[in-house]
Amino acid sequence: MPPLSADPEFRATTFVVIDFEATTPAGHSPEPIEVAAVALRFDGTTPREIGDFEALMCPPAHAPVTRFDTEQTGITPQMVQDQPAAGAVLAQLDHLLTAPPYLLVAHNASVEGNLIYAQRGACPVLAHTHLIDTVKLSRRLQPDLPSHSLDWLLSHFGIARPPDRHRAMADVRVTVAVLARLLALADQRGDPHDLTGLMTVAGYTAKATKPVQETIFDV
Numbered sequence: 001m002p003p004l005s006a007d008p009e010f011r012a013t014t015f016v017v018i019d020f021e022a023t024t025p026a027g028h029s030p031e032p033i034e035v036a037a038v039a040l041r042f043d044g045t046t047p048r049e050i051g052d053f054e055a056l057m058c059p060p061a062h063a064p065v066t067r068f069d070t071e072q073t074g075i076t077p078q079m080v081q082d083q084p085a086a087g088a089v090l091a092q093l094d095h096l097l098t099a100p101p102y103l104l105v106a107h108n109a110s111v112e113g114n115l116i117y118a119q120r121g122a123c124p125v126l127a128h129t130h131l132i133d134t135v136k137l138s139r140r141l142q143p144d145l146p147s148h149s150l151d152w153l154l155s156h157f158g159i160a161r162p163p164d165r166h167r168a169m170a171d172v173r174v175t176v177a178v179l180a181r182l183l184a185l186a187d188q189r190g191d192p193h194d195l196t197g198l199m200t201v202a203g204y205t206a207k208a209t210k211p212v213q214e215t216i217f218d219v
Helices: 008-012 067-071 087-095 107-118 132-143 152-159 169-187 194-200
Strands: 014-023 031-043 047-054 102-108 130-131
Touching: 008 031, 008 047, 008 194, 014 087, 014 130, 014 169, 031 067, 031 087, 031 169, 047 087, 067 107, 102 107, 102 152, 102 169, 107 130, 130 152, 130 194, 132 169, 132 194, 152 169
Parallel strands: 014 102, 102 130
Antiparallel strands: 014 031, 031 047
């Protein structure tokens, strides 16, 4: 059976690796304060970057950047206070997505999916784009690993941990590296061997494409 890299749908798809940093106010949903994305096409299983985007966002008053957030990310209240709100920033990113088909990629993709869905009115293309989760893909391809956290996978694959780990663009770029390693494994093994199979083992269906009463994502 031909490998994943030979599948016409895989080769025609633009993969948008995306990451958010967010505040987590008690009693409320997380609110994004930073987003980064890198758009990729694959030559075989080698990623070729075709665009990127990053921006800070000002959270609403009920979800300020806390000292804990700053310790985790390096993002301070002063850095976001004059930035646009999340909806305006995600609308900018959405307007760049003009050449489908797309798949979003994230590590723990349900987190990114929920943040996008909360802003779906501002970013309809993003909100209707399905996701690939590198955690799920790693579990399928490497079931014996003791952990599938991003830091563990960086160590496992010998990928350098960036000094600004937990900033959105740094996390996107190491996720790109992890994705490339995982797709190379899939290609070698012939499983999954096409884009449909990749979605079956590692995909999430965006809630915006489903009836409102259903859960955020299918597992």
